[in-house]
Amino acid sequence: EIVLTQSPATLSLSPGERATLSCRASQSVRGYLTWYLHKPGQAPRLLMYDASNRATGVPARFSGSGSGTDFTLTISSLEPEDFAVYYCQQRSSWPLTFGGGTKVEIK
Amino acid sequence: QVQLVQSGTEVKRPGASVEISCKASGYIFTDYFIHWVRQAPGQGLEWLGWINPNSGGTDYARKFLGRVTMTRDTSISTAYMELSRLTSDDPAVYYCARVHLGSDSSSPFDYWGQGTLVTVSS
Numbered sequence: 369e370i371v372l373t374q375s376p377a378t379l380s381l382s383p384g385e386r387a388t389l390s391c392r393a394s395q396s397v398r399g400y401l402t403w404y405l406h407k408p409g410q411a412p413r414l415l416m417y418d419a420s421n422r423a424t425g426v427p428a429r430f431s432g433s434g435s436g437t438d439f440t441l442t443i444s445s446l447e448p449e450d451f452a453v454y455y456c457q458q459r460s461s462w463p464l465t466f467g468g469g470t471k472v473e474i475k
Numbered sequence: 476q477v478q479l480v481q482s483g484t485e486v487k488r489p490g491a492s493v494e495i496s497c498k499a500s501g502y503i504f505t506d507y508f509i510h511w512v513r514q515a516p517g518q519g520l521e522w523l524g525w526i527n528p529n530s531g532g533t534d535y536a537r538k539f540l541g542r543v544t545m546t547r548d549t550s551i552s553t554a555y556m557e558l559s560r561l562t563s564d565d566p567a568v569y570y571c572a573r574v575h576l577g578s579d580s581s582s583p584f585d586y587w588g589q590g591t592l593v594t595v596s597s
Contacts, residue, residue, distance in 0.1 A: 400581075402583040404520075404584075406520075410570075411570060411587035411588065411589055411590060412520065412570070412572075412587055413577070413587075414514075414583055414584060414585050417575065417583040423575075423583075423585065424585075426544055432540065450586070455519060457520070457521055457583075459581040459582070459583065462534070462581075463536045464510075464581065465520040465521055465522065466512075466520040466521065466522070468519045469519045469520075
């Protein structure tokens, strides 16, 4: 199965700062990489699909890039509601797998 | 609006089975695959499998083969996930989730249930 490694595990930033999250796959997932935002006690929320496509209602401050094995989620200017855990997930091959998550916390 | 509403918290003994329901509304139930994902305490997300509500076809993660069963009742737009022979590795919040593109089993998940907490305790 494809292993996804997210880095860093924790990102400590202030509101207004830029966040750059990485997701690396153990083998190519082509462009089939998805990002979710997850807050405690809530269901995960779809942010980005197929590496660079924002889901409906996702603000433009979120952007995604990458292909093959290396992917990046960028939040251009952090808003208070963006502090959460972010997961990447691949759908290139079965089983579907998730990364271990990056926690974006307030510095 | 699209909603997935799951059944409530479950407390089970080791070795028992648990069945969680996921009631869909706001869309045509049989048009979209449903997946199940769990999150153990302090852990990340883990995929369990999917069900095609139209055909009843399923696909399960190898780790759960023989222990998980996904079914549906189209008359009440509800999907079910049963996990048997529960162990101390199974406590988690279990989520159902709907795919974004109905006919694509691997499409990203755009709507999720609220989660069901399963506790395993003797």
